[in-house]
Amino acid sequence: MTEDRTLNETAAFTFSVHARDGAARTGAISMPRGEIRTPAFMPVGTAATVKAMYTDQVRALGADVVLGNTYHLMLRPGAERVAELGGLHKFMNWPHPILTDSGGFQVMSLSKLRKLNENGVTFQSHIDGAKHVLTPERSMEIQALLGSDIQMQFDECVKLPCSDEEAERAMRLSLRWAERSRKAFAGQPGQTTFGIVQGGAVPRLRVESAKALADMDFGGLAIGGLAVGEPQAVMLEMIEVVEPHLPQGKPRYLMGVGTPDDLIESVSRGVDMFDCVMPTRAGRHGLAYTHAGKVNLRNAKHATDTRPLDPMSSCPAARDYSRAYLHHLVRSNEILGMMLLTWNNLAYYQELMAGMRAAIAERRFQDHKAETKARWARGDV
Amino acid sequence: MTEDRTLNETAAFTFSVHARDGAARTGAISMPRGEIRTPAFMPVGTAATVKAMYTDQVRALGADVVLGNTYHLMLRPGAERVAELGGLHKFMNWPHPILTDSGGFQVMSLSKLRKLNENGVTFQSHIDGAKHVLTPERSMEIQALLGSDIQMQFDECVKLPCSDEEAERAMRLSLRWAERSRKAFAGQPGQTTFGIVQGGAVPRLRVESAKALADMDFGGLAIGGLAVGEPQAVMLEMIEVVEPHLPQGKPRYLMGVGTPDDLIESVSRGVDMFDCVMPTRAGRHGLAYTHAGKVNLRNAKHATDTRPLDPMSSCPAARDYSRAYLHHLVRSNEILGMMLLTWNNLAYYQELMAGMRAAIAERRFQDHKAETKARWARGDV
Numbered sequence: 170m171t172e173d174r175t176l177n178e179t180a181a182f183t184f185s186v187h188a189r190d191g192a193a194r195t196g197a198i199s200m201p202r203g204e205i206r207t208p209a210f211m212p213v214g215t216a217a218t219v220k221a222m223y224t225d226q227v228r229a230l231g232a233d234v235v236l237g238n239t240y241h242l243m244l245r246p247g248a249e250r251v252a253e254l255g256g257l258h259k260f261m262n263w264p265h266p267i268l269t270d271s272g273g274f275q276v277m278s279l280s281k282l283r284k285l286n287e288n289g290v291t292f293q294s295h296i297d298g299a300k301h302v303l304t305p306e307r308s309m310e311i312q313a314l315l316g317s318d319i320q321m322q323f324d325e326c327v328k329l330p331c332s333d334e335e336a337e338r339a340m341r342l343s344l345r346w347a348e349r350s351r352k353a354f355a356g357q358p359g360q361t362t363f364g365i366v367q368g369g370a371v372p373r374l375r376v377e378s379a380k381a382l383a384d385m386d387f388g389g390l391a392i393g394g395l396a397v398g399e400p401q402a403v404m405l406e407m408i409e410v411v412e413p414h415l416p417q418g419k420p421r422y423l424m425g426v427g428t429p430d431d432l433i434e435s436v437s438r439g440v441d442m443f444d445c446v447m448p449t450r451a452g453r454h455g456l457a458y459t460h461a462g463k464v465n466l467r468n469a470k471h472a473t474d475t476r477p478l479d480p481m482s483s484c485p486a487a488r489d490y491s492r493a494y495l496h497h498l499v500r501s502n503e504i505l506g507m508m509l510l511t512w513n514n515l516a517y518y519q520e521l522m523a524g525m526r527a528a529i530a531e532r533r534f535q536d537h538k539a540e541t542k543a544r545w546a547r548g549d550v
Numbered sequence: 551m552t553e554d555r556t557l558n559e560t561a562a563f564t565f566s567v568h569a570r571d572g573a574a575r576t577g578a579i580s581m582p583r584g585e586i587r588t589p590a591f592m593p594v595g596t597a598a599t600v601k602a603m604y605t606d607q608v609r610a611l612g613a614d615v616v617l618g619n620t621y622h623l624m625l626r627p628g629a630e631r632v633a634e635l636g637g638l639h640k641f642m643n644w645p646h647p648i649l650t651d652s653g654g655f656q657v658m659s660l661s662k663l664r665k666l667n668e669n670g671v672t673f674q675s676h677i678d679g680a681k682h683v684l685t686p687e688r689s690m691e692i693q694a695l696l697g698s699d700i701q702m703q704f705d706e707c708v709k710l711p712c713s714d715e716e717a718e719r720a721m722r723l724s725l726r727w728a729e730r731s732r733k734a735f736a737g738q739p740g741q742t743t744f745g746i747v748q749g750g751a752v753p754r755l756r757v758e759s760a761k762a763l764a765d766m767d768f769g770g771l772a773i774g775g776l777a778v779g780e781p782q783a784v785m786l787e788m789i790e791v792v793e794p795h796l797p798q799g800k801p802r803y804l805m806g807v808g809t810p811d812d813l814i815e816s817v818s819r820g821v822d823m824f825d826c827v828m829p830t831r832a833g834r835h836g837l838a839y840t841h842a843g844k845v846n847l848r849n850a851k852h853a854t855d856t857r858p859l860d861p862m863s864s865c866p867a868a869r870d871y872s873r874a875y876l877h878h879l880v881r882s883n884e885i886l887g888m889m890l891l892t893w894n895n896l897a898y899y900q901e902l903m904a905g906m907r908a909a910i911a912e913r914r915f916q917d918h919k920a921e922t923k924a925r926w927a928r929g930d931v
Contacts, residue, residue: 221885246878504602
């Protein structure tokens with residue numbers, strides 16, 4: 170039974186690199202539920218919804234995969250409930266690939282009264298204070314109940330800066346949990362699981378983690394524990410340190426990253442997948458990402474500006490409304506303001522990824538990167 | 551100049567009744583910006599947005615006209631600002647007809663430190679406490695600056711119950727303000743202004759008001775000051791009392807009404823137009839209007855219900871998501887929950903109006919009304 174599943178899975182989950190330009194690569198993950206073009210940005214659908222967006226809008230922007238959060242979904246409505254209702258895809262009306270995190274990161278950042286030991290983490294829900302336990306086995310069980318296509322190993326993510334000893338302890342624990350997660354993986358054929366490189370900001374720990382995970386039977390590898398407070402330079406250095414030890418034939422996923430600049434610099438260093446709440450969260454707070462950089466619509470200078478937000482965008486939110494109107498919606502705390510800016514931001518992120526994929530395929534990634542960054546630097550004039 | 555405008559306006563603003571069934575009528579208002587099929591429900595776009603809806607969704611549901619609020623828009627972003635930006639249609643990206651209220655109702659219900667005299671109302675903004683004055687002349691000026699297609703006279707709306715003396719005083723003041731509003735009307739050709747029948751719950755006052763307004767040169771007549779706390783029976787009685795005195799050739803608009811039952815009973819008594827925040831406000835609070843009546847998605851019984859909200863609806867929100875999912879979104883305070891339920895509710899209201907229009911055209915309105923009410927009475931089983 171386990172043998173068969175592994176065989177089917179290997180057959181159904183594939184990753185191929187179509188073109189390289191320096192360390193940057195473009196390709197595709199193929200899965201039963203569809204193809205993920207890489208480099209890919211995954212909009213975050215925390216509680217079974219990409220906030221303020223209809224799923225068909227998310228799809229139309231070019232998103233091939235969304236992320237679901239194990240921590241949020243286990244608390245509400247509950248993993249068994251989602252399974253009973255036919256799984257997360259059906260529940261949220263998204264028939265395309267879904268990646269779920271393991272819950273490890275949110276347990277550390279959101280829950281109350283955490284206790285961590287070798288077995289896992291005991292914590293209280295931030296919603297109702299109820300006690301829960303997450304272990305590698307339970308995390309994988311939850312992700313299988315959700316029906317996730319790409320399931321993440323359970324890991325411990327420490328905040329930076331931290332001592333080398335603390336980073337080493339958490340990295341080693343995460344490696345043991347990687348083994349347990351892989352064994353506990355209960356996905357369907359064509360679903361897969363990714364390991365997560367940890368090790369804080371310590372190159373030798375990162376390398377040790379990457380090497381150990383590369384030897385395990387994971388469908389892909391993630392770099393975790395970054396974008397947790399450290400400078401961008403540290404994050405990029407860690408990617409560079411780890412990259413040579415990641416298998417070329419497997420997708421690399423940089424978790425929880427980041428700004429448009431983080432994305433372009435990370436793709437430049439060989440990363441294939443990203444997720445981040447930034448475009449959706451910023452959109453709910455009046456901040457827009459555009460081809461000319463970041464624009465704060467709350468700013469009074471937009472009150473009489475009849476220009477659209479981003480004429481280079483193909484998104485109706487960026488083209489069909491004046492900045493004055495968006496400013497008015499943001500100032501009035503209107504839901505439509507959040508809807509339009511989230512839409513614009515996710516559109517920009519997807520256009521950024523599509524532009525990078527095309528540039529890599531045409532072997533002009535460095536020029537494309539320089540042009541893109543020059544536009545940001547000129548700013549919104 | 552005034553002569554010419556009146557002539558052009560008469561040519562461009564027309565109302566024709568296509569069919570009658572008892573007192574119920576169906577027809578169309580024709581204006582330069584488009585046709586309004588009656589009986590019509592106007593979604594409320596308070597602050598230049600129908601909350602939680604894209605304008606193209608509102609349009610696709612069959613809405614021919616939306617309502618804008620003079621009170622809200624004069625405070626933020628300001629009428630002169632909207633005019634400078636090209637008018638309300640352009641501002642909110644809605645090129646179809648817009649009706650604006652006069653501000654009178656909201657001044658009474660929302661503002662602080664009101665002082666009313668013959669000239670108008672002085673009040674403080676509920677947003678920032680700034681002092682403002684609304685008079686018939688300023689209200690009409692604001693509505694012209696917004697570019698409203700149907701502009702409402704400035705009136706005084708009293709809360710029910712109130713003394714006959716109070717109702718009479720406010721009605722007489724509203725009649726004098728009707729004259730001043732009509733004179734001050736500064737709309738473009740094809741735009742028009744409606745008078746508002748007042749008189750509380752006192753039949754003789756309502757009749758006096760209706761007769762006086764029928765003699766003035768208004769494009770249509772509204773019945774105001776109802777749905778302000780009185781029983782439905784009182785509201786319907788006031789419509790019946792007023793109806794014989796309203797010109798047959800002009801549209802009748804029942805302001806701020808109401809529940810689906812209010813709408814069907816009012817159409818039955820000869821009303822052509824409605825507006826109400828109910829479908830949009832309810833949608834933001836987990837309440838759905840369906841062919842089977844009202845459904846509270848917050849209720850725990852929906853947590854495991856895989857059925858769609860309303861299979862008789864043509865709206866994706868009512869068909870493509872399980873009640874369990876909608877329940878989850880509402881419980882989690884997700885914006886998508888507000889988006890989907892608002893969409894469903896406005897779809898139901900528009901389908902209700904379309905059904906009434908068809909039934910009147912086919913002279914089967916009473917049967918249609920009985921069937922519709924029987925479905926509501928059976929409830930959501």
